[in-house]
Amino acid sequence: MRRASASVPRGLYRREHLAAAAARLDGRASARLGADGRRWRLELEAEGRGDAEALLGELLNEALLLGLRAARLREAGPLAAAVAGRLLESGFPAAPADPLEQMEPQVREDRARETEELLAKARRRA
Amino acid sequence: MTARPWPAPLRALGREAVVSGPGARLARLSPDEARAARGGAPVGAASRERLAPLGVLPGAVDVEALARDLVATGLLNWAGPATHALIVSGGGATMTPETARAAVDFAFATPRPTLRLEIVDEDGRGRAAAEFACEYARRKAEWRRRGLALSWRLRRAPAPDLAEFLAGQRAAATLELSAGGAAADAELFGAARARVVVEAGARDPEGWVDALAARGLSGVQWEPPPAAFDSPAAARRFAAFAGRAFARTIEIHETSDLRDERAVALLAARPWEVPGVELLETLAYAPDGSVFASEDGWRRAAAGDLSWRLGDSRELRFQDAASAPIARAIVAAAWRPAHPLCADCPYRGVCAIPVSGRRVAVLDDPWCALHLSLLDIVFSAPDREKCMKALEKWGVDISRIAC
Numbered sequence: 001m002r003r004a005s006a007s008v009p010r011g012l013y014r015r016e017h018l019a020a021a022a023a024r025l026d027g028r029a030s031a032r033l034g035a036d037g038r039r040w041r042l043e044l045e046a047e048g049r050g051d052a053e054a055l056l057g058e059l060l061n062e063a064l065l066l067g068l069r070a071a072r073l074r075e076a077g078p079l080a081a082a083v084a085g086r087l088l089e090s091g092f093p094a095a096p097a098d099p100l101e102q103m104e105p106q107v108r109e110d111r112a113r114e115t116e117e118l119l120a121k122a123r124r125r126a
Numbered sequence: 127m128t129a130r131p132w133p134a135p136l137r138a139l140g141r142e143a144v145v146s147g148p149g150a151r152l153a154r155l156s157p158d159e160a161r162a163a164r165g166g167a168p169v170g171a172a173s174r175e176r177l178a179p180l181g182v183l184p185g186a187v188d189v190e191a192l193a194r195d196l197v198a199t200g201l202l203n204w205a206g207p208a209t210h211a212l213i214v215s216g217g218g219a220t221m222t223p224e225t226a227r228a229a230v231d232f233a234f235a236t237p238r239p240t241l242r243l244e245i246v247d248e249d250g251r252g253r254a255a256a257e258f259a260c261e262y263a264r265r266k267a268e269w270r271r272r273g274l275a276l277s278w279r280l281r282r283a284p285a286p287d288l289a290e291f292l293a294g295q296r297a298a299a300t301l302e303l304s305a306g307g308a309a310a311d312a313e314l315f316g317a318a319r320a321r322v323v324v325e326a327g328a329r330d331p332e333g334w335v336d337a338l339a340a341r342g343l344s345g346v347q348w349e350p351p352p353a354a355f356d357s358p359a360a361a362r363r364f365a366a367f368a369g370r371a372f373a374r375t376i377e378i379h380e381t382s383d384l385r386d387e388r389a390v391a392l393l394a395a396r397p398w399e400v401p402g403v404e405l406l407e408t409l410a411y412a413p414d415g416s417v418f419a420s421e422d423g424w425r426r427a428a429a430g431d432l433s434w435r436l437g438d439s440r441e442l443r444f445q446d447a448a449s450a451p452i453a454r455a456i457v458a459a460a461w462r463p464a465h466p467l468c469a470d471c472p473y474r475g476v477c478a479i480p481v482s483g484r485r486v487a488v489l490d491d492p493w494c495a496l497h498l499s500l501l502d503i504v505f506s507a508p509d510r511e512k513c514m515k516a517l518e519k520w521g522v523d524i525s526r527i528a529c
Contacts, residue, residue: 068466076469080461083201087457091204092448095237098270111269115227115262122223122258 004052021062131165134182147180149195150395150475153528206238214252219413226255229411240273331371339382350492358490369499379516397478422482
C-alpha cells in the first residue's frame with residue numbers, strides 16, 4: 001500500500017515530536033500533517049516499495065518515544081547531568097606514578113633496560 | 127485504604143514478577159506480591175520485611191541498606207576501564223612492538239587496580255607485538271603491583287609453541303568460535319574461555335554448552351552475529367539461543383567449571399563492568415596506536431566513522447580522555463533512568479548496553495534482548511535453589527537477588 005492516513009489525539013502527540021519522527025522517514029516516505037479539532041490528521045505516502053501502513057506505525061511509535069524521552073530527560077536530567085559532570089570532572093584520574101621508580105634512579109634504569117631487551121627480542125621476531 | 131501501585135519498575139514473568147528499587151537490588155515477587163505491586167491488593171507483613179532493602183515500599187525501607195547499595199553500584203564508583211583490547215593485527219594493518227609498548231603504558235596509566243589485557247590478532251600477523259605486549263605487561267604488573275589477567279583470542283586451537291608461551295605468561299587462550307552449526311564442529315583444545323558468535327544457522331545450544339564444559343572451559347560469552355544488529359527477529363533468535371545455553375550452564379554447574387561471563391557480569395551489579403561497554407568497561411588499541419572507546423568503535427573507523435577515537439596512545443593522557451566529545455556522550459548515556467525504554471525496566475540497575483554497534487531501537491537491540499533473556503531466566507528458574515547455588519559458585523553476591 002502506497003498511502004495511509006490516521007487521526008490521532010493532539011493531547012498524546014506533540015507537533016514537534018511528529019515532525020521529528022517524520023524527518024526520520026526521509027527517503028522512505030513523505031508525511032503531511034493537518035489539524036482537525038482536537039486531533040491531528042496524518043497522511044503518509046511511501047516512496048519506493050515501502051508499506052505505508054507500516055511506515056505510519058513506525059512514525060507514530062517514534063513520536064511517542066520522543067515524547068517519552070523528553071519527559072524522562074525532564075525528570076532525570078538534572079541528576080544525570082550532576083553525575084555525568086562529576087564523573088567527567090574528577091572520574092578520570094591517572095594511576096599514580098611508581099614511587100620506587102621516582103625515588104630510585106637505578107630501578108628506573110634497570111626497568112628501562114629490561115624493556116629495551118624485550119623490545120629488541122620482539123624486533124628480531126618481527 | 128486503597129492499595130496503590132508501587133513506584134518501582136516491574137516486569138511480569140508469568141503470574142510472578144520481578145521488581146527493582148532505586149539501587150541494583152532485585153526481587154522475584156510471588157503472584158500475591160505481584161498483584162500488590164500493581165495496586166490490586168495490600169502487601170503482607172512478611173513481604174514488607176523481605177522487600178525492605180529494595181526501597182520500593184513506602185514506610186518499609188531499609189535506608190542504610192539502600193544507601194550502601196546506591197554507593198556501591200553508582201556510576202561515581204567507577205574506577206576506570208577493566209578490559210584493554212590490544213588489536214595487534216586487523217584490517218590489513220599490523221602493530222609494531224614499539225606501538226604495543228605505548229598501548230600497554232596507556233593501559234597501565236588507567237587507575238583500576240586489576241586490568242585485563244586481551245590480545246586480538248585478527249590477521250595472525252601480529253605475533254611479535256602480541257608476545258612483547260604479554261611479556262611487558264606481565265613485568266609491568268609486577269613492578270607496579272597491579273593485578274593482570276592476560277587473554278589471547280584465537281580462531282583455532284593454539285599451536286604447541288604458542289600454547290607453551292601462553293602457559294609461561296599465565297595467559298588464557300580465548301577461542302573465537304562460530305556457532306553456525308552443531309558444537310561437534312568446534313575445535314576447543316587448549317582453550318580456557320570461548321567467545322561464540324551465534325550465527326543464523328546455530329542450533330543445539332545445550333550441545334554447545336555440554337561440549338564447552340566437557341573440554342574444561344571456565345567461561346563463555348555468546349556474541350550476536352552482525353545480522354542481529356539490523357534485524358529484531360535475528361536479535362531475538364540470538365537471545366533465545368544464548369538464554370537456553372545459560373539455562374543449561376546452570377543445570378550442569380555441579381559437574382562443570384563453565385560459567386556464563388555476561389550473566390555473571392550483569393549480576394555483579396556494576397553496570398559499567400558489563401563486557402563491551404564503551405570507555406567505561408573497555409578500551410581498544412588499534413594497530414596504529416589509536417585508542418578507541420571500544421572494538422566496535424575501531425571497526426566503525428574502518429568505514430570512515432572516527433567518532434569513537436579518543437586519541438593516540440603515544441600522546442593521549444588518560445585524564446584527558448574525559449574531554450573527548452564521545453566520552454561526554456558515553457558518560458551521559460550511561461545514566462539508565464534517562465532512557466525512555468530503560469526507565470521502566472527492573473533490570474536497569476544492573477544493565478548496560480554497548481551502543482557503538484546499535485542501529486535499531488533499544489528493545490530490538492541484541493544486547494538488550496540477551497540481557498532480558500538471561501535475567502528473566504534467573505528470576506523465573508523453576509529450580510530456584512539450583513540457580514542460586516550456581517550463581518554463588520560463580521561468585522555472584524546473591525544477597526542482592528531476593529528470589
